[in-house]
Amino acid sequence: MKKQSSKISGNRTNNKFNKLTSKFTTKTLQTVFYYIIGFSLFIAAWYLFVWLLEIISNTPQVVPYPHEAFRAFFLLQYTPIDGVTLPAHALASFFRVLMGIFYAWLVALPLGILLALFEKIDRIISPIIEIIRPIPPIAWIPFAIITLGLTTTSNAFIIFIGAFFPLFQNTYDGVRQSNKVYQDVARSLGARKIQVIWRVVLPSAAPNIYTGFKVAVGIGWMCVIAAEMMGISGAGIGYFINYMKNIGYYSNMVAGMLMIAVVGLLINGIFLIIEKYALSWKYNSNR
Amino acid sequence: MFSVKIQSKSFPNPENSQIEVLKNLDFTIHDHDFLTIIGPSGCGKTTLLRIIAGFDKNFQGNITYIPSAESYANNVNPKVGTVPSSFEPLGQVGYIPQDFSLFPWLTVEENIRFGLKINKIPKKEQDLIVDRLLKLVRMENYRDYLPKEISGGMQQKIAICRAIAINPISNLIVMDEPFSALDAQTRNSLQTDLLDIWKKQNLTIIFVTHNIDEATFLSQRVLVLSELPARMVKMFSINLPHPRDRTNFEFNSIRRDLLGYLKIIDR
Numbered sequence: 001m002k003k004q005s006s007k008i009s010g011n012r013t014n015n016k017f018n019k020l021t022s023k024f025t026t027k028t029l030q031t032v033f034y035y036i037i038g039f040s041l042f043i044a045a046w047y048l049f050v051w052l053l054e055i056i057s058n059t060p061q062v063v064p065y066p067h068e069a070f071r072a073f074f075l076l077q078y079t080p081i082d083g084v085t086l087p088a089h090a091l092a093s094f095f096r097v098l099m100g101i102f103y104a105w106l107v108a109l110p111l112g113i114l115l116a117l118f119e120k121i122d123r124i125i126s127p128i129i130e131i132i133r134p135i136p137p138i139a140w141i142p143f144a145i146i147t148l149g150l151t152t153t154s155n156a157f158i159i160f161i162g163a164f165f166p167l168f169q170n171t172y173d174g175v176r177q178s179n180k181v182y183q184d185v186a187r188s189l190g191a192r193k194i195q196v197i198w199r200v201v202l203p204s205a206a207p208n209i210y211t212g213f214k215v216a217v218g219i220g221w222m223c224v225i226a227a228e229m230m231g232i233s234g235a236g237i238g239y240f241i242n243y244m245k246n247i248g249y250y251s252n253m254v255a256g257m258l259m260i261a262v263v264g265l266l267i268n269g270i271f272l273i274i275e276k277y278a279l280s281w282k283y284n285s286n287r
Numbered sequence: 288m289f290s291v292k293i294q295s296k297s298f299p300n301p302e303n304s305q306i307e308v309l310k311n312l313d314f315t316i317h318d319h320d321f322l323t324i325i326g327p328s329g330c331g332k333t334t335l336l337r338i339i340a341g342f343d344k345n346f347q348g349n350i351t352y353i354p355s356a357e358s359y360a361n362n363v364n365p366k367v368g369t370v371p372s373s374f375e376p377l378g379q380v381g382y383i384p385q386d387f388s389l390f391p392w393l394t395v396e397e398n399i400r401f402g403l404k405i406n407k408i409p410k411k412e413q414d415l416i417v418d419r420l421l422k423l424v425r426m427e428n429y430r431d432y433l434p435k436e437i438s439g440g441m442q443q444k445i446a447i448c449r450a451i452a453i454n455p456i457s458n459l460i461v462m463d464e465p466f467s468a469l470d471a472q473t474r475n476s477l478q479t480d481l482l483d484i485w486k487k488q489n490l491t492i493i494f495v496t497h498n499i500d501e502a503t504f505l506s507q508r509v510l511v512l513s514e515l516p517a518r519m520v521k522m523f524s525i526n527l528p529h530p531r532d533r534t535n536f537e538f539n540s541i542r543r544d545l546l547g548y549l550k551i552i553d554r
Contacts, residue, residue, distance in 0.1 A: 181387040185446075188340055189402035189453055190378025199401070203392045281392045281433050 064251040073255035081252070084235055090259050093228065093236040096152055097220040100159025101167075104216060108164050109209070112171025117197070129168065137162035137223045141230050155227050155236075162223040163216035170215070174208025175201055207282045214271055221264065237263075289316040289339075289459070289491075293348035295516075296334060307516040308334050309346070314510060314522060316493065318457050321485060323494045323502040326512030326520075327549065332495045333463055335517070339493060340461045341376030350376065352456060374456075378406075381450025381460030386468045388446035389434040395445050396421075396430040402453035420448040423484060440473040444480060451488055459491040466501065478504055482529055499549070503542045504531050511548045521548050 046066045054061055064072070076086035115122040137158050148154035178201045186200045228238025237256055244253035275283050296309035308331040316322055324332050337343045339350060352374045389398050396417055403413045421427045424444040434442055443465050450460050466474045478501060485492055496502055502509050509523040523545065531538055 179387050181384050182390060184342060185382060185384065185388065185390075186401070186405075187342070187377050188380065188382035189449070190405045195405060199405075200390065203390070206392070281435065 062250055064254050068251045069254040069258060072249075072251035073258045076252060076255055076259075081240075084240075086240070086255065086259050089235060089237050089240045089256075090263050093221075093224045093238065094263060096155045096224050096236070097159055097217065099152070099156040100223075101163045101213075101216055101220050103156065104160045104163035104167055104220075105213075108167035108212075109171050112168045113175050113197070113202075116172045116175035117201075129165075133165055135161075137219070138226050138230075141227055144227075145231070150231060155224060158227045159220040159223045162219040166215035166219060167209075167212040170208045170212030171205065174205030174212075177208070178204045207279055210271075210274070210279060217267055217271075218264075221260075221267070225260065288318060288353045289457070290314075290351040290353060291316070291339060291348075292351075293335070293338065293346055295348070296331070296338065296343075296346040298334075309338075310516040310518050312348070312517070312519055314519065316459070316491060318491055319485075319489055321492045321494065321505060321507045322510060323496060323506040323508070324510045324512060325496060325499065325502050325545065325549065326517060327514045328497065330512050330514050331517040332512060335512075336461055336463050336493065336495050339376065340380050340382045341378075350374075378453070379456045379459075381447075381453070381455045383443065383446045383450055383460060383462045383465045385464045388465075389442050389449075391434050394431050394433055395426065395437065398434070398445055399449045399452050402449060406453060416452050420452060423487065424448055424480070438473070439469050440477050443469070443477060447481070447484060451484075451490070457491045458489055459493070461493045463495050464497065465494075467497065474501070479530070481505065486529075499542055499545050500533065503538060503545060504533060509545060511545070523548070 043066050050061065050063050050065050053063060073086070078085060080088070111125070115125055140158055140161050144154035144157050148157060182200050182204055183196050186196045191199065224236065225238035225241075228236040229242045237260055241253050241256040244250070244256060291312060291314055293309050293312040295307060295311075297305040297307045300306050312335065324335060326332055334343070338346055389395075390401065393401065399417050399420060400413055403416060408416070417430075418427075421430065424447070426441060426444065429437055429441065434445075437445075446465070447460070451458070466477050469477065481492075482505060484490065494502075494505060503525065506525055509521075509525065511520040511523060512518065513520050525541055527537055527541070
């Protein structure tokens with residue numbers, strides 16, 4: 001483990017490598033320890049809940065115990081049902097999320113920047129966005145089905161709707177809040193308007209845009225599962241959970257939910273890495 | 288040499304009228320001058336500075352650059368033109384704000400390079416300039432630090448480096464209360480550093496401050512402005528040699544004179 005030199009001595013080796021290896025410091029181990037405690041409490045509560053249900057009601061047990069759910073979860077990692085394993089379902093859903101977010105980003109980012117920089121355009125386009133914004137992505141599902149059918153495209157469309165607004169809003173806010181002093185300094189150094197936007201406004205808005213992505217991925221992930229449950233397409237985590245419920249395989253059903261949680265954790269991890277590497281100027285307080 | 292002639296500068300008022308902020312300003316700045324502009328709060332010092340720096344072109348008057356005989360002969364500043372002419376200060380005049388000076392997403396070194404990159408200076412030359420400037424402020428070890436990792440005083444030193452790096456016309460830099468956000472001790476040490484850089488780099492400095500002590504310590508000339516609309520009250524010359532002693536008699540009598548011009552104490 002590389003020892004980080006003190007700030008006062010002013011002596012430093014490779015900055016970015018230090019940041020990545022700081023993952024292995026005792027601070028991270030402490031965090032992991034607390035995670036384990038919290039998680040164990042959750043599992044204990046789960047056992048308690050199922051046990052109480054069994055005692056209270058006389059009907060056969062519906063909610064699986066943790067060990068049943070985990071067993072199903074691990075089995076389904078490599079055992080296919082109807083030719084598809086659990087990770088394959090998760091990947092299918094995730095792929096749709098990526099597609100939707102890709103198109104959302106393509107539209108939302110330039111729009112956010114444009115509206116934030118040019119007031120006239122803002123006044124014309126903002127009302128349109130404000131009218132569409134209150135309609136939740138799920139409400140678009142019937143519309144998507146009748147226009148685009150039960151396809152991956154209509155799935156991606158729902159995610160597009162869900163991802164667009166956080167991406168747009170955060171980009172817009174980030175650019176609006178960009179400190180004018182930085183822009184002035186850039187101009188004093190000879191930067192033309194385009195250069196100011198590209199080299200000052202965008203980097204200073206980057207943390208906001210990043211937050212937009214984080215929120216968009218979260219919402220996109222929820223949208224895709226809802227869309228799948230409402231009938232769009234024959235593969236994916238939402239579809240799998242619904243299917244398992246319909247045929248009474250409740251352990252598999254809960255295993256599907258666990259899969260969602262695991263993918264969510266992985267996505268969070270990726271975002272953390274991005275934060276540490278590219279946005280440390282804003283977020284990390286230690287080197 | 289610069290000639291600043293501003294007959295009038297007004298800002299629009301919420302009630303749709305105009306407030307005149309600057310009036311009948313007419314002064315020159317020679318090469319290697321250290322001119323401090325002082326005046327009551329809100330009198331338009333920053334407005335004047337922003338006009339000189341080129342951010343505000345909406346005024347009646349003009350700013351003229353008159354190259355010295357040497358630079359004319361050596362064609363040192365080809366961007367400007369050959370005879371007394373109006374010119375574009377942006378990109379030619381260094382600017383150091385009071386706060387939020389360094390770009391927080393760039394390291395110290397990248398901050399200094401910023402202007403060089405914009406002006407398409409070749410990389411090898413960039414390296415030389417960055418090395419030289421870091422050495423000048425004795426911060427060679429802080430190349431890869433982010434602005435939030437260094438103190439406020441250090442940030443301002445790097446801001447000065449970044450402004451000097453683009454080789455401004457007549458080495459003119461314009462500083463808007465650059466030390467006001469710092470504590471008293473850092474402020475004093477930075478004033479000394481600034482004078483050091485001023486001499487070594489043969490800079491021309493226009494400095495705005497509220498602090499009379501600072502003005503007396505640093506400047507060769509002091510321009511005292513009145514309250515709104517700001518007019519020239521006095522162009523004051525300070526002939527004390529550097530380093531100046533803040534405790535001696537001459538220093539304090541000059542200080543008292545300046546305070547008097549600002550009507551803070553009765554004369």
